[in-house]
Amino acid sequence: SVSRNLITGTGTYNVRATEAAREKKQSSVDISVMLLDHTEVVLKVNKRDRGQVLLDKVFQHLRVAEIKFFGLQFPNDVPDTMRWLDPSKSIRKQFKRGYPYILFFRVKFYATDLSTMKDEFTRYQLFMQIKLDLLERRIKCSPSAAASIAALAVQSELGDYNSTEHKDDYVSEFRFIPNQTDDFKSDVARLHKMHRGLSPSQAEYQFIKQAQKLEMYGVEMHHAKDNDDEDLDVGVTSTGMLLFQNGFKINEFRWSAIVKISFKRKQFYVQLRSGPKRESNHADPISSFHMDNYRACKRLWKSCVDFHSFYRLDRCMKQEEEMARQEKHLFSFLTPSGKKGRGSEETVDDMAQHRRYLRSRAGSTKSKENMSLPCNGDRRSEDKAPRRLSAPPSVSYGVGEARISDEKMLAMLQHQHSFIQSTHSPSRNAPVVNSNYEANNNIEIPAPVKIPIQYHAADPALAASYRTLHLRPETAGEADETAASEFAPTQNGIPNDLVIVRIQPDSEGRYGFNVNGGADQNLPVIVSKVAQGSPAAMCIPPLNEGDQVLQINGRDISAHSHEQVVRFIRSTREHTGHLVLLVRPPEQPETEIPTEPVLDYDGPGDEGALLERSMQWLEDMLDSGQILAMFDELYRKKPGSTMNDAKLPQNVTKNRYRDISPYDNTRVILNGIADTDYINANYVNMFVPGSNWTNRYIASQGPLPNTSFDFWEMIWEQQSTLIVMLTTVVERGRPKCHQYWPDSETSVQFGPFIVESVSEEVTPSFAFRDFKLYKCKEDAEMNGNEVSEARDIRQMQYIAWPDHGVPDDSSDFLDFVLRVRQNRVGMAIPTTVHCSAGIGRTGVLITMETAMCLIEANQAVYPVEIARSMRDQRAMMIQTPSQFKFVCDAILRVYKEGLARPMYDDD
Incomplete structure (x- = not known):
């Protein structure tokens, strides 16, 4: 210090250390944060701290657990606009025009499904945010709808209506919308009486559910002008972008329809996906509008990035969790602890069979929208539908001691390549996946993978098991390989339009199906009838009417008579009973929708089993989503x-x-x-x-x-x-x-x-x-x-x-x-x-x-x-x-x- 220097007789003074201490002291600033309940909290941070530090302090003060929904806003350089605090940037760089000292704690991402908000306090914050949006006209609705929502807010605040406590005009102490009229307040009071018995949390839950139905719920607005220089409002939502003019929605761009968003100076571009028939050398349609300045363009672009990433990534994470759970269940199901007697190769074969079955089933039931939704703006992902698992198929074929391994069966298939190729009808349309991405100011969203949905009329719940879909990008160099790939095997070499069906007879030795045709009739062997509830209908995958039988227990039957084919099947029943059929399902139109199983059953005294099977069928159809397709096809x-x-x-x-x-x-x-x-x-x-x-x-x-x-x-x-x-x-x-x-x-x-x-x-x-x-x-x-x-x-x-x-x-x-x-x-x-x-x-x-x-x-x-x-x-x-x-x-x-x-x- 100076006094110490005088005592020792020295003339030194550490100017640098003094200035550094002074600068460090000046780097700490007090920032006020206005919370949603209109209270204010003052937090001390360093100017060099990143925005995340301030956010963490706010979350710690509020004890918010689900922090992903929230953010901090502060006034922007453009009048009447707000800007979100960037957690990754320093506080000093974001406040270039001096420190605002006041920020506002707000909900940034509005929940589209309240089940994603696990914490009741998080829902309470959303409840207060919606009240604020109504008061500040960010959410617009009719007076009657506002009264209906406001009555729930009153129930949350005051509880049940009590005539002794709630005197006339008791609603006046609340402000829900600007310029509240007496009629509005009387409507709120009248509706409040109807919510007797609702707890505060229940009232808030219903409040949010009703608000979710309003058009402007969760919309972040940005001001722009169209190409005719007319005022335009651009809204960014969980589903995409909305364009408003004079208060009316004039257009909507869903994330699934957007290929890329970009901007250059004041001009903002939205590149949309065109129809499937457009030529490859034609550019996608582009919509554009201009903002007030470059920074406004960048804010809109950043908003689109944040909303797209948040809502799409959230969906993809749920699907990945479901996939991980299903894979875990599959592994534990196929390798039970303590079970012996099967080699590792057989277990791997079972796993491959199951994955092929599940992938084909999931692939055929994916909606176009899900297939087109990437997790975020810079990586492509393929959505996977939830899958149901069934009993693993057996891995052996043949009768008695003459058992045939998977490898031998596949070898037999390859030896008979000429026979199969003569009746094979390949699918030539390989989907094209756009995998080009641009950096900097562009987000490119991959094109949807279009998969034809094919069902089998006899048993729609398991029809997708007949198809293994190949999502192979097609390039110019592959055009000449089409003919060579017409007989394209699936995993393990099984042709992609064939399926192996394994059937165990019932207690009376019946398989439950009939066949027609044979070499003596100059007709292919076709399954003519499958009894509902029989082993042939209940196996995985099932046998269906119209299937063409190519092999029985590994034996080619193309040159055998009808009587010989029947004898092959009966001889199997007399030995081990394990019947293995190689069949080709009939071609079905892409637009065919599955039908429900017929309501009659020719087995006497089996009504209880029929009810149980119908419930299992209903559960399978709900899991696959096929029952909704059936409902959509039902005449109105x-x-x-x-x-x-x-x-x-x-x-x-x-x-x-x-x-x-x-x-x-x-x-x-x-x-x-x-x-x-x-x-x-x-x-x-x-x-x-x-x-x-x-x-x-x-x-x-x-x-x-x-x-x-x-x-x-x-x-x-x-x-x-x-x-x-x-x-x-x-x-x-x-x-x-x-x-x-x-x-x-x-x-x-x-x-x-x-x-x-x-x-x-x-x-x-x-x-x-x-x-x-x-x-x-x-x-x-x-x-x-x-x-x-x-x-x-x-x-x-x-x-x-x-x-x-x-x-x-x-x-x-x-x-x-x-x-x-x-x-x-x-x-x-x-x-x-x-x-x-x-x-x-x-x-x-x-x-x-x-x-x-x-x-x-x-x-x-x-x-x-x-x-x-x-x-x-x-x-x-x-x-x-x-x-x-x-x-x-x-x-x-x-x-x-x-x-x-x-x-x-x-x-």
């Missing part, structure tokens, strides 16, 4: 059916939706209304084989203000005593059903009908109401005028079902269905079921109850057949694939958990 309207009555001038105004009308032959006809007999409703009768019982329904649209009288007339005439309602009055700000019933402890009149409230019970998911229905003999009130007898009507309403969506969990729905069934015991009169249109959720409920009845009657359950039967009586029943998948999952759950059990006869 029965061919040949007419809907002329719905189009009559006097009836048009009675349809809620102009494209949803009742069939003429099954519509409900009203007799007690003058000038018209029309209502938008159909009889839907579902016969349950095995019980000789028919469940009778009336599937109706939700009443309109001008059809509520017609609705009650239908209830009266059909003597229906149970109404099942699967919608709310308003959803997403749109009316879905007119309130055709009275409020609690009141009555309401529709024409000559008076509906009186008897009781009402409302829960977060259900509402149960009991009414007295009167019909006046004279069109007047009850007081003083004669009325007919009173009828008891029960209404059961499911509240928590989103329009065009499905419940997040099937527990409440199944509980509701069970309650409906309790009220329908022994009911021969039709139950009236309606949602808004009377087709989507209505179809799901009827399907669910029908499936339960089939399970109880020990009958096979095939959901597509149930949907077809319903659509034969009312068009478009079960409206969306998500609804169909939901009910299929619910059916499996009911069966596995024993919510519906088979009823066996005592005798």
